[in-house]
Amino acid sequence: MVTPVHSADSVRHTDRMWDATGSLRTAIDGLEFLEQLGHGTLPLDAFRFYIEQDRLYLAGYTKALAILASRAPDATTAAFWATSAASAVDEASLHEQLLSGSALPPSDARVEHSPTCLGYTSYLIATAATEPYPVAAAAILPCFWIYADVAARLAGAAQDVLARDPEHPYARWVSTYDSDEFRDIVSAARTLVDEAADGATEAQREAMVDAFVIATRYELSFWDTALHPMPWSHSRSAVAP
Numbered sequence: 001m002v003t004p005v006h007s008a009d010s011v012r013h014t015d016r017m018w019d020a021t022g023s024l025r026t027a028i029d030g031l032e033f034l035e036q037l038g039h040g041t042l043p044l045d046a047f048r049f050y051i052e053q054d055r056l057y058l059a060g061y062t063k064a065l066a067i068l069a070s071r072a073p074d075a076t077t078a079a080f081w082a083t084s085a086a087s088a089v090d091e092a093s094l095h096e097q098l099l100s101g102s103a104l105p106p107s108d109a110r111v112e113h114s115p116t117c118l119g120y121t122s123y124l125i126a127t128a129a130t131e132p133y134p135v136a137a138a139a140i141l142p143c144f145w146i147y148a149d150v151a152a153r154l155a156g157a158a159q160d161v162l163a164r165d166p167e168h169p170y171a172r173w174v175s176t177y178d179s180d181e182f183r184d185i186v187s188a189a190r191t192l193v194d195e196a197a198d199g200a201t202e203a204q205r206e207a208m209v210d211a212f213v214i215a216t217r218y219e220l221s222f223w224d225t226a227l228h229p230m231p232w233s234h235s236r237s238a239v240a241p
C-alpha cells in the first residue's frame, strides 16, 4: 500500500512556495516600473517596450500551457490549462490592438526577444516539456498569482487615473487583473498546483518551490528591464551607432 506522505499536513504547498518568494515580492513591490504604471506616469516608450515583449512572452507561455495541458493527470485539469492557453492568445491580441492603435508611440522596428523574455519563455517551455508534471505546474503559477497580487496593490492608484482618463492604457492593465473573474482563475490554478503537490514525491515538492522561485525572478526582471533595459551584449541596440 502506498501511504500518502502529506495527509496530516494542513499547510498548502502553494503557501510554502509563496513564502519562499517573500524577498522577491518585496523587490517587485518596490519597482519603479509598477509605481509609475499605477500612477499613470510611466514613459510611453517603456510601456510600449513592455507590451512588445509581453506579446512575445504570451506566444511562449501559450505553448508552455498547451504542453502542460497535454501532461495533466485528468481531462478537467487539462481543460483548465488549455483554456488558460486560449486566454493568453486573447491577451496577445489585445496587445496587438494596443501596439497598432494611437495610444502608444508608433514603431515599425522588428522586435527581438529581450534576454529576460527569451530566458523566461524558454525556461517555461522546457520545464513544461521535460520536468515532472507537479514541477511544470509550479513554474506556470507565478504568471497568474504575481499578476493578481500586483494588480490588487496598484488598484487604488489606478482608480484615480481611470477617473481622470477612463481610456488610459495603464489603468486598464490594472483593472484587467484586479477583477473577481481573474481572482477566481488564480484560485483555481493554485488548487491544481496544490493537488499536484499532494501526489508528488518530497524531491518533486522541493523542485516545485525552486521552479516557483525561478519564475518569480523572471516576473521581477520582466518589469524591471522594461524601464531599465538590459540589451544583449554586442546587439545592434546595445552598440553606439
Ligand SMILES: Cc1ncc(C[n+]2csc(CCO)c2C)c(N)n1
Pocket (backbone or CB within 6 Å): 054, 057, 058, 061, 084, 085, 087, 088, 091, 142, 143, 144, 147, 219, 222
Ligand atoms: C510576463 C507576464 N507574466 C504574467 C502575465 C499575465 N498572464 C499572461 S497569460 C496569463 C494566464 C491566462 O490569462 C496571465 C495571467 C503577463 N501578461 N506577462
